[in-house]
Amino acid sequence: MxxxxxxxxxxxxxLALCLMGTTSWVNAQNDLAxxxxxxxxxxxxxxxxxxxxxxxxxxxxxxxLNASNADQLNVAWIFSPGGETDAQNxxxxxxxxxxxxxxxxxxxxxxxxxxxxxxxxxxxxxxFGGYNVDFITGKHRGVAILGNHIYFLSNDxxxxxxxxxxxxxxxxxxxxxxPEAFDKAEDGDSNGYATTVGPMAIPGGQIIVPxxxxxxxxxPGWVYGVNPEDGEVLWECNMIPGPGxxxxxxxxxxxxxxxxxGPWITGSWxxxxxxxxxxxxxAYPWNPKTRGGGEMDxxxxxxxxxxxxxxxxxxxxxxxxxxxxxDFDVPQTPMIINIDGRKTVVHPNKTGFIHYLDAAxxxxxxAPAFVDRLNWIQGYDVEGRPVGQIDLPVEGGDAxxxxxxxxxxxNMYPNAYNPLTGNLYLAATNAGMDYKxxxxxxxxxxxxxxxxxxFIWGYEVELAIDVKTGAEVWRDQKGKxxxxxxxxxxxxxxxxxxxxxxxxxxxxATTGEILYTFNLGVTPKxxxxxxxxxxxxxxxxxxxxxxxxxxxxxxxxHGSMVVAFSR
Amino acid sequence: MRRAVQVATVVMVVMGCLAFxxxxxxxxxxxxxxxxxxxxxxxxxxxxxxxxxxxxMAVCAPCHGPRANGxxxxxxxxxxxxVFKRGFEQFVHIVKNGREVGRIGKMPGWGKVLSDELIFQIxxxxxxxxxxxxxxxxxxxxx
Numbered sequence: 001m002x003x004x005x006x007x008x009x010x011x012x013x014x015l016a017l018c019l020m021g022t023t024s025w026v027n028a029q030n031d032l033a034x035x036x037x038x039x040x041x042x043x044x045x046x047x048x049x050x051x052x053x054x055x056x057x058x059x060x061x062x063x064x065l066n067a068s069n070a071d072q073l074n075v076a077w078i079f080s081p082g083g084e085t086d087a088q089n090x091x092x093x094x095x096x097x098x099x100x101x102x103x104x105x106x107x108x109x110x111x112x113x114x115x116x117x118x119x120x121x122x123x124x125x126x127x128f129g130g131y132n133v134d135f136i137t138g139k140h141r142g143v144a145i146l147g148n149h150i151y152f153l154s155n156d157x158x159x160x161x162x163x164x165x166x167x168x169x170x171x172x173x174x175x176x177x178x179p180e181a182f183d184k185a186e187d188g189d190s191n192g193y194a195t196t197v198g199p200m201a202i203p204g205g206q207i208i209v210p211x212x213x214x215x216x217x218x219x220p221g222w223v224y225g226v227n228p229e230d231g232e233v234l235w236e237c238n239m240i241p242g243p244g245x246x247x248x249x250x251x252x253x254x255x256x257x258x259x260x261x262g263p264w265i266t267g268s269w270x271x272x273x274x275x276x277x278x279x280x281x282x283a284y285p286w287n288p289k290t291r292g293g294g295e296m297d298x299x300x301x302x303x304x305x306x307x308x309x310x311x312x313x314x315x316x317x318x319x320x321x322x323x324x325x326x327d328f329d330v331p332q333t334p335m336i337i338n339i340d341g342r343k344t345v346v347h348p349n350k351t352g353f354i355h356y357l358d359a360a361x362x363x364x365x366x367a368p369a370f371v372d373r374l375n376w377i378q379g380y381d382v383e384g385r386p387v388g389q390i391d392l393p394v395e396g397g398d399a400x401x402x403x404x405x406x407x408x409x410x411n412m413y414p415n416a417y418n419p420l421t422g423n424l425y426l427a428a429t430n431a432g433m434d435y436k437x438x439x440x441x442x443x444x445x446x447x448x449x450x451x452x453x454x455f456i457w458g459y460e461v462e463l464a465i466d467v468k469t470g471a472e473v474w475r476d477q478k479g480k481x482x483x484x485x486x487x488x489x490x491x492x493x494x495x496x497x498x499x500x501x502x503x504x505x506x507x508x509a510t511t512g513e514i515l516y517t518f519n520l521g522v523t524p525k526x527x528x529x530x531x532x533x534x535x536x537x538x539x540x541x542x543x544x545x546x547x548x549x550x551x552x553x554x555x556x557x558h559g560s561m562v563v564a565f566s567r
Numbered sequence: 568m569r570r571a572v573q574v575a576t577v578v579m580v581v582m583g584c585l586a587f588x589x590x591x592x593x594x595x596x597x598x599x600x601x602x603x604x605x606x607x608x609x610x611x612x613x614x615x616x617x618x619x620x621x622x623x624m625a626v627c628a629p630c631h632g633p634r635a636n637g638x639x640x641x642x643x644x645x646x647x648x649x650v651f652k653r654g655f656e657q658f659v660h661i662v663k664n665g666r667e668v669g670r671i672g673k674m675p676g677w678g679k680v681l682s683d684e685l686i687f688q689i690x691x692x693x694x695x696x697x698x699x700x701x702x703x704x705x706x707x708x709x710x
Contacts, residue, residue: 132629134673135641183679396621406640436633441625443680448625452633453640 142198486527
């Protein structure tokens with residue numbers, strides 16, 4: 001029926017149908033399609049983007065739960081996805097359903113009861129594997145929703161469009177070749193792209209698909225814009241500059257071919273500038289000897305890149321760690337915040353600094369530090385260039401002590417921004433590292449890191465930072481190593497997060513007073529979300545993974561849960 | 568190994584080639600395994616240890632940590648290899664074939680990409696990190 005209709009109608013009607021989905025006509029009439037205007041709003045009743053809104057704020061306008069009643073929270077329901085890996089996925093909520101993905105499986109969960117409505121499973125190819133690939137297999141940071149479909153990116157760079165109510169598959173499209181296990185790669189080349197990132201839906205009918213291969217051997221990073229109807233590629237944006245682009249010369253020889261710089265965390269989008277902002281991974285290999293020895297910029301790696309979503313052309317690139325010798329990738333979501341009338345990209349990252357850049361031009365504005373201990377540079381000059389970088393280690397020689405460690409600062413655990421308090425909320429950590437350069441070994445055409453690292457374990461700290469001044473407003477410092485799973489903030493003057501020890505927190509966003517805690521007993525690796533259903537506000541927190549890399553005696557076992565709280 | 572013998576025996580019986588000595592096949596198969604010496608020929612060899620260290624740092628340290636104590640960036644705590652106690656042949660067997668651990672961690676097999684010699688060298692390096700409880704001598708149970 002539907003296929004016939006599509007055939008008979010013109011482009012305009014077909015476009016309208018796109019938004020309604022391709023399941024049966026009867027079904028389509030009951031469906032609540034996600035529209036462009038819904039995508040453009042801050043989260044209220046629904047939570048439609050991994051990062052809450054397009055600007056990456058993780059801020060909800062809901063106020064039913066607020067600083068005066070958060071102490072009355074209770075567990076509303078629990079769902080177990082039976083996950084075997086880290087649960088890194090920030091869920092979505094739409095039309096009575098919570099979406100959660102882990103282990104290449106998507107779950108639609110009844111947002112009232114926590115019962116499973118449908119499950120969509122994808123099996124990875126048998127040869128899938130390779131350098132560091134086991135480490136990320138089964139991890140996903142988000143899904144997107146547009147029209148009547150959930151967009152899920154499995155680890156093998158396949159985009160799956162799945163009907164949001166039925167779990168029925170509309171299409172699967174693979175973008176790039178995935179890495180293969182050393183002993184299974186047929187042509188003896190194990191390099192490939194593996195995706196953990198959440199895709200993002202933007203108005204105008206595009207799904208953003210970031211593609212990363214960095215620590216799997218260093219194939220260069222890309223962001224694709226694709227058609228939500230069939231997954232066809234609309235544009236491609238290269239993270240590393242190509243010939244004729246500024247910075248192309250900052251990669252000597254053929255080093256850009258394995259230079260890394262993959263985007264691996266969902267970025268942000270500005271509706272006026274029509275730019276997608278993403279942070280990028282480290283330059284590859286970690287040992288910089290083949291790419292300028294740390295003396296050349298390697299622009300595009302450890303950078304913020306602004307891609308035009310009309311053309312895919314990079315409007316600008318800013319390198320936060322020129323020649324990145326420290327594995328300081330800066331993949332964190334660049335938040336778009338209006339500061340004193342200027343559209344500003346605010347980017348807390350692994351370096352221990354928060355970079356402020358002009359969203360239109362990429363002009364460097366300032367970079368206040370937020371970590372307790374920092375030695376890799378003294379700071380940034382007015383042009384945004386690092387000043388006073390410490391000496392790099394000598395290959396095969398002694399270790400150099402570096403603060404922060406390559407865990408950051410902040411890492412993959414998402415941060416939030418509350419326009420009412422004017423504060424950023426960071427899932428930060430303090431740690432250092434003893435860092436060495438080693439010979440770069442090659443197996444199955446995969447260049448290895450060429451570096452080794454030992455950590456100087458520090459402590460977890462959740463930070464509130466005044467976005468205008470960069471000054472700390474309050475902190476919730478924990479005794480052990482790790483990070484909160486991620487931050488959520490609301491117009492109810494609240495911040496929600498779960499500490500590495502597995503304790504869910506509701507905290508006063510202005511003062512940092514802890515109003516409510518609940519011991520979930522499982523470590524978190526994802527941020528919470530909030531939604532409104534039947535007049536009741538819920539907060540949902542996924543947990544699952546190994547606490548603090550298991551070295552700091554959190555005394556937690558691996559678990560796997562999605563937990564909802566309400567009053 | 569024992570399974571291979573059984574299979575071989577069954578096949579021979581079925582084929583009616585009773586004259587054919589299944590024991591001989593078993594011996595041949597055993598020979599392939601026994602190319603791994605009972606103890607590490609590179610133990611204490613400075614040059615081999617240096618080479619083994621270099622490969623360990625590149626290939627194994629992301630999971631096992633540069634001190635081989637299991638504390639690593641690619642965590643989640645691979646086994647602490649400083650207390651490896653299954654003996655040399657078992658070491659080689661595990662490194663070549665890997666081990667499914669199920670949840671979260673996985674020990675990949677390296678048999679097709681690292682030569683025996685290199686694996687022995689990595690072993691020689693690891694021996695230098697051994698702490699109380701470690702054992703690198705002849706394996707009590709054969710792989």
